[in-house]
Amino acid sequence: MHVGSVCNLQHVKDAISTARLVMDHSTHTTLSGLQATAFAQEMGMMLTNLSTPASSSAFYSWKEARCQPNFRCHVSPKAAESCGPYKPNGANQLYAHSANGHEGHSSVSSTWPSRQDHDTIAMVAIDAKGNIAAGASSNGASHKVPGRIGDACVAGGAAYADNDVGGCGSTGDGDLHLRFQPCYQVVESMRQGATPKQAAEDAIQRIVKHYPLYVGALFAVNKDGNHAGACHGWTFQYAFQDNTLTAPQVVTVQPVKRQDCTSQHDRQCTKLKVKPTV
Numbered sequence: 001m002h003v004g005s006v007c008n009l010q011h012v013k014d015a016i017s018t019a020r021l022v023m024d025h026s027t028h029t030t031l032s033g034l035q036a037t038a039f040a041q042e043m044g045m046m047l048t049n050l051s052t053p054a055s056s057s058a059f060y061s062w063k064e065a066r067c068q069p070n071f072r073c074h075v076s077p078k079a080a081e082s083c084g085p086y087k088p089n090g091a092n093q094l095y096a097h098s099a100n101g102h103e104g105h106s107s108v109s110s111t112w113p114s115r116q117d118h119d120t121i122a123m124v125a126i127d128a129k130g131n132i133a134a135g136a137s138s139n140g141a142s143h144k145v146p147g148r149i150g151d152a153c154v155a156g157g158a159a160y161a162d163n164d165v166g167g168c169g170s171t172g173d174g175d176l177h178l179r180f181q182p183c184y185q186v187v188e189s190m191r192q193g194a195t196p197k198q199a200a201e202d203a204i205q206r207i208v209k210h211y212p213l214y215v216g217a218l219f220a221v222n223k224d225g226n227h228a229g230a231c232h233g234w235t236f237q238y239a240f241q242d243n244t245l246t247a248p249q250v251v252t253v254q255p256v257k258r259q260d261c262t263s264q265h266d267r268q269c270t271k272l273k274v275k276p277t278v
Contacts, residue, residue: 001162005153007032011047012040016137019153021045030153062143071145120152122159122169124221132223134161134169134183141174150174156184165191166223168200172216172233180207186220196220197228201256204230208258217253229253 004023007030009015018040022031031039041047062068067083075086120138127133136158140150151157151174158174160183161167168183177183182203189199200220207214215233221240229238232255239248 003029003155005030005155006036006040007149007153008147009036009040010034011037011050012045013048013050014045016135018043018045019135019137029155032149032153058142067143069143071141071143071148120150120158120171120174122152122171122219124159124161124167124169124219126167126221126223126225130163130223132161132163132167134159134167136169138174148175149178151177154178154181156181158183160184160187162187162191164223166196166221168203168218168220169238170216170218171236172231173211173214176207176211176214177216182207182216182218186218190220190222195228196222196226197230200228200230204232204256205259208232208256212258219253227251231255232258 002023004019004021004026006015006018006022009018010033012018018036021040021043022028022036025043026039037047063083066081068080070079072079072084072086074089075084076089077084077086079086120136122134122136124132124134136152138150138152138158140148140152144150151170152159157170157177159167159169165187168186170177170183180203185203185206186196186199189202190196194202197220200218203218204216207216213233217229217231217234217236217238219227219229219238221227225242227240229236229251231253234255236253236255237250238253239250241248
């Protein structure tokens with residue numbers, strides 16, 4: 001299995017091409033920041049200014065709107081009212097949040113991501129020899145905290161593939177995807193005998209159980225080319241094409257409903273029931 005990725009890549013437009021260079025011309029899995037930029041330049045990639053009139057306008061509008069949306073929480077001044085600079089709130093509040101719940105993340109997830117707030121693209125391809133490749137690329141969440149790393153550059157988060165099983169791609173809340181690695185989970189569920197649909201829905205439910213306001217989606221394809229998608233918080237569409245089609249076909253996926261789990265039944269709700277493979 002070969003993997004290459006770049007995180008926080010700067011001044012290079014073609015991030016996924018740079019990730020391929022990491023895979024093909026190093027024994028590392030991931031490079032990040034300005035060091036990733038230096039590697040890309042060394043490998044022949046062109047440096048460029050990634051700012052555009054549209055992105056500059058969006059930034060200044062965000063500043064004028066008191067930096068909303070804002071991904072900071074438990075800070076002073078309040079992130080919902082100010083652009084900072086910020087300081088952490090008292091230690092007691094911080095520890096209570098860490099121990100007791102996810103209110104901070106859930107409040108952000110109720111309004112993010114939208115179609116305008118992210119741009120993740122994930123793909124899975126199977127060639128004539130049965131080799132399976134997966135990839136993902138993203139600018140990340142709009143107005144993220146500088147330095148934030150999303151799921152696109154972490155194998156198993158936004159994309160994953162195994163020739164013996166199949167592949168997966170995802171989009172949506174990359175911070176939550178990093179915590180649950182849904183595409184890795186999808187492939188492992190299919191390895192245990194789940195259909196693409198079962199595996200996709202199970203991975204979504206694992207997230208929704210802990211984050212009811214989660215917004216995201218994924219698609220799964222097994223090594224035989226059977227595919228399905230699952231989503232929560234929006235209606236999701238993905239496209240596929242095989243050698244029987246002359247053009248891509250679009251599949252629309254309706255959001256799953258959260259399983260009604262209580263504390264005494266959580267194990268039953270999250271357990272994926274599949275027939276074992278022989």
